[in-house]
Amino acid sequence: MDRASHPQLKGAALEKAPTGIAGLDEITGGGLPRGRPTLICGSAGCGKTLFGMEFLVRGATEFGEPGVFIAFEETAHELGQNVRSLGFDLEKLIAKNKIAVDYVHIERSEIAETGDFDLEGLFVRLNMAIDAVGAKRVVLDTIETLFGGFSNTLILRSELKRLFRWLKDKGVTAIITGERGDGRLTRQGIEEYVSDCVILLDHRVTEQLSTRRLRVVKYRGTTHGTNEYPFLIDENGISVLPVTSLALNHPASAERIPSGVSGLDAMLGGDGFYRGSSILISGTAGTGKTSLAAHFAHATCARGERCLYLAFEESPAQLARNMRSIGVDIEPWLKKGLLRIEASRPSLHGLEMHLARVHKQVAEFDPKVVIVDPISNLVTAGSELDTQAMLLRLIDFLKGHGITAMFVNLTSGGGSWEKTDIGVSSLIDTWILLRDIELGGERNRGLYVLKSRGMKHSNQIREFLITSKGIQLEEVYIGPEGVLTGSMRAAQEAREKAADIERRQHAERKQRELTMRRAALEAQIKALQAEFAAAEDEAKVSLAESAAREQTIESERERAAERRASTARTTAPRQTTKGKPK
Amino acid sequence: MSSKTAKSSKADKGDPEEMWDLRLYTAGQTPKSMAAIKNLKRICEQHLPGRYNIEVIDLMANPRLAKDDQIVAIPTLVRKLPDPLRRIVGDLSDEARTLVGLQLRRHQESESA
Numbered sequence: 001m002d003r004a005s006h007p008q009l010k011g012a013a014l015e016k017a018p019t020g021i022a023g024l025d026e027i028t029g030g031g032l033p034r035g036r037p038t039l040i041c042g043s044a045g046c047g048k049t050l051f052g053m054e055f056l057v058r059g060a061t062e063f064g065e066p067g068v069f070i071a072f073e074e075t076a077h078e079l080g081q082n083v084r085s086l087g088f089d090l091e092k093l094i095a096k097n098k099i100a101v102d103y104v105h106i107e108r109s110e111i112a113e114t115g116d117f118d119l120e121g122l123f124v125r126l127n128m129a130i131d132a133v134g135a136k137r138v139v140l141d142t143i144e145t146l147f148g149g150f151s152n153t154l155i156l157r158s159e160l161k162r163l164f165r166w167l168k169d170k171g172v173t174a175i176i177t178g179e180r181g182d183g184r185l186t187r188q189g190i191e192e193y194v195s196d197c198v199i200l201l202d203h204r205v206t207e208q209l210s211t212r213r214l215r216v217v218k219y220r221g222t223t224h225g226t227n228e229y230p231f232l233i234d235e236n237g238i239s240v241l242p243v244t245s246l247a248l249n250h251p252a253s254a255e256r257i258p259s260g261v262s263g264l265d266a267m268l269g270g271d272g273f274y275r276g277s278s279i280l281i282s283g284t285a286g287t288g289k290t291s292l293a294a295h296f297a298h299a300t301c302a303r304g305e306r307c308l309y310l311a312f313e314e315s316p317a318q319l320a321r322n323m324r325s326i327g328v329d330i331e332p333w334l335k336k337g338l339l340r341i342e343a344s345r346p347s348l349h350g351l352e353m354h355l356a357r358v359h360k361q362v363a364e365f366d367p368k369v370v371i372v373d374p375i376s377n378l379v380t381a382g383s384e385l386d387t388q389a390m391l392l393r394l395i396d397f398l399k400g401h402g403i404t405a406m407f408v409n410l411t412s413g414g415g416s417w418e419k420t421d422i423g424v425s426s427l428i429d430t431w432i433l434l435r436d437i438e439l440g441g442e443r444n445r446g447l448y449v450l451k452s453r454g455m456k457h458s459n460q461i462r463e464f465l466i467t468s469k470g471i472q473l474e475e476v477y478i479g480p481e482g483v484l485t486g487s488m489r490a491a492q493e494a495r496e497k498a499a500d501i502e503r504r505q506h507a508e509r510k511q512r513e514l515t516m517r518r519a520a521l522e523a524q525i526k527a528l529q530a531e532f533a534a535a536e537d538e539a540k541v542s543l544a545e546s547a548a549r550e551q552t553i554e555s556e557r558e559r560a561a562e563r564r565a566s567t568a569r570t571t572a573p574r575q576t577t578k579g580k581p582k
Numbered sequence: 583m584s585s586k587t588a589k590s591s592k593a594d595k596g597d598p599e600e601m602w603d604l605r606l607y608t609a610g611q612t613p614k615s616m617a618a619i620k621n622l623k624r625i626c627e628q629h630l631p632g633r634y635n636i637e638v639i640d641l642m643a644n645p646r647l648a649k650d651d652q653i654v655a656i657p658t659l660v661r662k663l664p665d666p667l668r669r670i671v672g673d674l675s676d677e678a679r680t681l682v683g684l685q686l687r688r689h690q691e692s693e694s695a
Contacts, residue, residue: 102649104652104654105652106654111655111669111670111671112668112669112670112671112679112680112682112683113670113671113672113676113679114659114670114671114672114673114674114675114676114679114680114683115617115618115621115672115673115674115675115676115679116614116617116672116673116675117614117655117656117657117658117671117672117673118614118655118656119654119655119656120609120610120612120641120655120656121607121609121641121648121653121654121655121656121658122654122655123609124609124641124642124645124648124653125645125648125649125653125654127645128645128646128648128649129649146654149654150655150671
């Protein structure tokens with residue numbers, strides 16, 4: 001088109017008019033091109049009219065931009081009724097001169113064409129409406145109705161061209177809706193005239209469940225998200241869920257919150273989960289997933305925090321009863337309003353609606369913990385890919401709000417344990433796996449922490465016991481015979497105990513023997529010592545005796561010498577000196 | 583449609599002196615508008631002498647009437663009377679179609695058939 005009239009293209013970034021539609025402004029980087037027409041196309045019932053209406057209402061109420069709605073299909077009254085379900089009070093806005101609605105009625109049977117004409121009447125009406133409220137926004141819904149009213153399409157096309165040109169000159173941000181045609185965006189190909197921004201809405205029904213999707217087909221002069229984004233229409237209007245375009249910038253809390261099972265906390269480095277993390281509990285049927293989740297809910301409420309429990313399998317009453325049987329009484333929390341159980345069949349709505357419900361509940365209830373039990377059932381509400389995308393958005397959403405999320409996943413038997421059917425494992429921070437251990441004719445429950453980001457966690461398998469006092473975790477027996485659980489573990493433990501006692505007895509016996517031997521030895525030593533002492537005594541006596549004897553002999557000898565000396569005194573001195581040293 | 587036609591043809595037949603109330607919507611003094619006014623006057627003089635009333639409304643002067651009377655195309659001729667209301671779009675240069683649109687021709691056609 002004529003670029004001279006778009007100085008924005010040359011200079012700074014394109015100016016945008018925020019739509020106020022949740023999520024759309026993120027995809028488009030700020031809204032629709034200001035002062036230009038945007039084409040919204042899609043098949044019947046995909047939300048074009050509501051889209052246009054929300055654009056106007058938000059513009060009037062949030063951005064101070066009054067708007068004009070030219071309705072070709074519904075009267076102002078009908079429109080007002082239709083958008084009231086979205087929470088918009090159109091009558092009030094009309095009364096306050098914020099929005100003008102003009103219903104353009106075209107009935108072919110009333111019109112005969114008799115020559116050259118133009119659509120000046122429409123221009124006059126549009127102009128009057130714009131001037132009446134000082135409109136900055138215009139919605140033409142659905143302009144293609146004109147083609148049903150007039151047969152001279154040549155005139156219509158040139159008039160539409162003139163209309164879009166005129167809208168641009170007026171400087172209004174316009175939305176033109178168009179019905180989707182075969183192989184084309186619109187039946188009459190008006191996308192040729194609206195070349196700045198084209199948004200396609202789609203309403204697909206797969207396996208009896210509908211999903212609305214939005215795609216920015218074209219947005220001249222700006223970057224935009226090119227994906228198909230699911231969107232939903234509920235009592236708060238349209239919300240597009242552009243989570244895939246969001247950056248990963250969740251705040252990460254270092255705060256830990258207990259899981260409600262002390263054994264599990266111990267496995268998770270002693271303190272439990274991180275606040276705001278996402279936790280997955282997966283396991284086959286009957287492994288105690290819900291019980292574990294209920295413990296977590298119980299612990300959350302016991303701290304005085306609110307917990308939202310989305311139950312897709314059990315009614316609140318059934319859940320409360322079942323949990324009471326294992327010693328977890330959640331009834332008081334329900335009464336106190338700390339616990340909210342939202343039970344619904346997964347197939348009740350499409351995935352987007354489920355997501356929207358979570359959004360709404362979170363906004364209303366402001367929980368600190370959200371439990372989804374189980375996510376595997378959601379597959380029945382959409383395809384695997386859709387479910388994965390939905391869960392990604394859910395996880396992102398909850399993380400963004402600092403909410404700790406616990407997801408329960410039922411794994412079908414036969415497959416790999418370390419795999420979720422929905423493929424969300426990579427999005428999960430802490431993954432707890434519950435599994436059956438079949439052994440010795442028994443089926444027992446085992447628990448282990450498959451992963452837990454950012455904490456030192458146990459690599460041990462624990463036996464998971466559901467008792468009337470809640471969940472207990474026992475160390476399993478791991479020995480040469482493998483992992484033993486249940487009664488086999490008990491038997492093994494008993495055997496070990498017996499062996500232990502025996503070992504102790506054996507040691508005691510040894511000890512006693514030793515004592516006895518020592519005593520015997522000591523007695524022996526004493527006897528020997530006594531013997532020795534006796535011998536010593538004897539020896540001493542005999543020594544003394546011999547010494548005495550020697551003395552006696554000596555004295556005898558001296559006496560004999562004396563006797564000899566007296567007999568031969570002259571030769572005697574030599575013999576005397578010899579005997580002296582003694 | 584057929585019942586309406588029958589009714590109107592009966593009315594035309596039964597009351598040839600019935601007044602025709604016609605309203606022509608224009609927007610400014612455009613060639614199309616001028617042509618339409620000229621053509622309308624000619625046709626009325628020819629087919630409804632003395633029993634027609636033409637009101638020309640310029641939407642530039644009375645834009646509100648465009649909304650009130652559901653006018654989109656210009657020029658638009660509205661037959662207010664006799665019933666039922668008929669709308670004819672264009673500069674009325676195609677006289678045959680104008681007559682059909684005003685149900686002046688249909689009456690004659692049904693007689694000849």
